[in-house]
Amino acid sequence: MIEVKMNSRRRAIVVSISAVATAILASSVIAGQFRGSDPEAFHAGLATGEIARVADIAAGDGLSSRGVFVQATDTGQLCLWDARSASSLERQGGCNSVDDPLGGSALSASLAFEGGPAVGDVQDARLIGLASREVVAVQVLMSDGTQREVRLRKAMLGSDEYRAFGYRFKKLDLRGGIGPTAVIARSATGDEIARQPTGIGG
């Protein structure tokens, strides 16, 4: 009787240890899926690599000009962000693997805004992005059905050629509750080759 009790207690302990080990293993597997996702490591990575200005956001509506910057970090990230200057710490953007800067698409755009989340409460909204070299036009589809044309600039990342852009939305649009809903990339024939949904406040 005592032996049976001991056996069941041992079994319970073994099961508990197995459960803990499985949880640890599962956590490791999940963590492994987030390569470079350690914030501390990410910080350290952003202090490395060269920064290049690839496009401009013009001053307007009482707001100062900004730059669009690309940074290939030593940790294998290709980051695209906008800021007042290359040395500014207040950066807004995103990073992809340096091996796939556009994240498998012909277009990688990033929307940044101050205020909101209601469109009418936004004081400044900017769109930045990179596109592949076959993209000849980038348009922003607005919530009222109109479109805004974005000016493209040639950008070299290593030996690869891209198109870069920076655009600031008019305050008149924002005050009227008109915000972006999608970014569209077109080829020389006018065909849509990429579309990225976006929007203020979801």
Next chain:
Amino acid sequence: MKKLGAGLIAVVVALTLAAAALAGTTTYAGPQQWSQNQGAGSSFSSGWKYNYFFKNGSGYDATVTFIDNVSYSWHATVRNTSSTTYTYWFVSNVKRGYCRANSAYFWGSCAVVN
């Protein structure tokens, strides 16, 4: 065996506490699978400066922002499909980091750093 079990639990607790004590970094959501329009927020603090949404790849639409505790407005908001979406906001206001998935079925985590 009892001692072994207690020891193992103590190690797990110690590891958890050590991870939480990592200088200035707080993971406030995930790693987890996200559904569309799902959001998560950190605690309020005047110290938060960086807000990250780490995803398990590119192409997943997500937003990061800071929300102040007075007007509850959004600040330094960024939305994109990059594998990491991030924003920095260097003000001393009390705020919380907030992240939101605009697309579904991806793994990711959100973290604020001071």
